[in-house]
Structure formats: structure tokens, C-alpha cells
Amino acid sequence: MRMNDGCADPHGRFWADSMAYDGTPDAGSLYRGPAWSGAVTRVFEGITIPNGPAFDRDGTTMYPADSARGPARPHSADPRDGGLGAGEESVRVDDGSPDGMTVDAEGALWTAVWGAGEVRRYLPDGTLGTVLRLPETQPAGICLGGDDGSTLYVTTARVGLPEPGPLDGAVFRARVEVPGLPTAAYRSTEA
Structure with a gap:
């Protein structure tokens, strides 16, 4: 496994994604790192080639992508805890x-x-x-x-x-x- 991409959201949390070196389907995950809580959380898994994420101005919409599948699905993001809503293509x-x-x-x-x-x-x-x-x-x-x-x-x-x-x-x-x-x-x- 390796890390592929990452960024901070407007609230200071760090987000990063992982994938298999050989591109094994569904082996990757998206993680949310601590802003102040000290805990790293796996937000979702089943990603093949993750890219992004990117956030809107207020951090209430996050765009992750799975490059192997093609869509970028915006997810609502809770500014308080970084929780994500369901993504819609x-x-x-x-x-x-x-x-x-x-x-x-x-x-x-x-x-x-x-x-x-x-x-x-x-x-x-x-x-x-x-x-x-x-x-x-x-x-x-x-x-x-x-x-x-x-x-x-x-x-x-x-x-x-x-x-x-x-x-x-x-x-x-x-x-x-x-x-x-x-x-x-x-x-x-x-x-």
C-alpha cells in the first residue's frame, strides 16, 4: 500500500488517501487525520486509485475521485467533525x-x-x-x-x-x- 494524495480542509483536518502499489481494485481508503482530536479515522474504503480530495470555500463539500472508475462524487462535509454525507455522482x-x-x-x-x-x-x-x-x-x-x-x-x-x-x-x-x-x-x- 502507498499514500497517493492529500490536503487540509478549511477547518484544519488533514485528509489523505491510500492505494495498492499494483492498483488492486478496491484496496484503497480515504482517511481523515486529526485537527485537534488526535485520532485518524478511515472515512471510506473500496477505492482503487484515489485522487483529491478537494474542498469548497467553507469546507461543507468535499470532492474525492476514484480515477479507476471515473466519477468525482461531491459529499456534504460536516464542519464540526468532518463527517461525510452520501456522495452523489x-x-x-x-x-x-x-x-x-x-x-x-x-x-x-x-x-x-x-x-x-x-x-x-x-x-x-x-x-x-x-x-x-x-x-x-x-x-x-x-x-x-x-x-x-x-x-x-x-x-x-x-x-x-x-x-x-x-x-x-x-x-x-x-x-x-x-x-x-x-x-x-x-x-x-x-x-
């Missing part, structure tokens, strides 16, 4: 795999689409809003940053490519209209 990726994700200031989900050479912006209702094409097929990680939060940074990967090109494994950037959210910080004690 709203973002379906059929021509690639959702990978790195972030949420912008309007609550739209941005996701790198591994295998499709795209980064997509989905509106809060799941409607596809923006598609950015990349010259490489394996975008992996994304974030919104820069001085005004309106620069999208995209990393690409070389892993698994029989003949990687000169830009596989590079970092790209593009200007976008809606800025990202400030990065949430992990807090080991209650604020």
Missing part, C-alpha cells in the same frame, strides 16, 4: 481519469484528466464549463495560484509512457477567469 469522466483537483472561488471543480491531455472545469451542478487542452496526455496535479490566484498550474507525468516526449513531466501554466481559494492549513490544535 455529478462529474463523470469517461474519456480519461480524474486526477489532481482543486475548487475555485465560484465553487467550480477543476480536474486534470489523465489520458485525455485536458484540464476541465465543472460547475457546481456538474455541467462541464471549460476545457483546456495540453500538448501532453498525462496531466496529473493542478493548483490555482499566482499573485491574484488566477494562474492555473498543471504538472504532467512521464510514468507509463513507452516514449515520453520532451514536455512529458513538465509544468504548464494558464491564466483563468476565476481565481482559486487560499490553500487551507493543517492545524494540530483547536483554534
Whole structure:
């Protein structure tokens, strides 16, 4: 097993997901680390290739993805204890795999689409809003940053490519209209 992705939510809790090195179906889990309670909790299991999660501005919606299956299912998140509601499929990726994700200031989900050479912006209702094409097929990680939060940074990967090109494994950037959210910080004690 190995850890794959993680982030802090706006309330200071750390979330991280695990998967099998060989991609064994359903072997992965999502964990919620302590903000101030001191306990790590397995939130759900049965994930094959977990990515994300990403959170909205107030931490009441969490987007995890299982890249092996394609959907990103938003879950309601309780700001008090990090408990999650049932996820509903709203973002379906059929021509690639959702990978790195972030949420912008309007609550739209941005996701790198591994295998499709795209980064997509989905509106809060799941409607596809923006598609950015990349010259490489394996975008992996994304974030919104820069001085005004309106620069999208995209990393690409070389892993698994029989003949990687000169830009596989590079970092790209593009200007976008809606800025990202400030990065949430992990807090080991209650604020």
C-alpha cells in the first residue's frame, strides 16, 4: 500500500488517501487525520486509485475521485467533525481519469484528466464549463495560484509512457477567469 494524495480542509483536518502499489481494485481508503482530536479515522474504503480530495470555500463539500472508475462524487462535509454525507455522482469522466483537483472561488471543480491531455472545469451542478487542452496526455496535479490566484498550474507525468516526449513531466501554466481559494492549513490544535 502507498499514500497517493492529500490536503487540509478549511477547518484544519488533514485528509489523505491510500492505494495498492499494483492498483488492486478496491484496496484503497480515504482517511481523515486529526485537527485537534488526535485520532485518524478511515472515512471510506473500496477505492482503487484515489485522487483529491478537494474542498469548497467553507469546507461543507468535499470532492474525492476514484480515477479507476471515473466519477468525482461531491459529499456534504460536516464542519464540526468532518463527517461525510452520501456522495452523489455529478462529474463523470469517461474519456480519461480524474486526477489532481482543486475548487475555485465560484465553487467550480477543476480536474486534470489523465489520458485525455485536458484540464476541465465543472460547475457546481456538474455541467462541464471549460476545457483546456495540453500538448501532453498525462496531466496529473493542478493548483490555482499566482499573485491574484488566477494562474492555473498543471504538472504532467512521464510514468507509463513507452516514449515520453520532451514536455512529458513538465509544468504548464494558464491564466483563468476565476481565481482559486487560499490553500487551507493543517492545524494540530483547536483554534
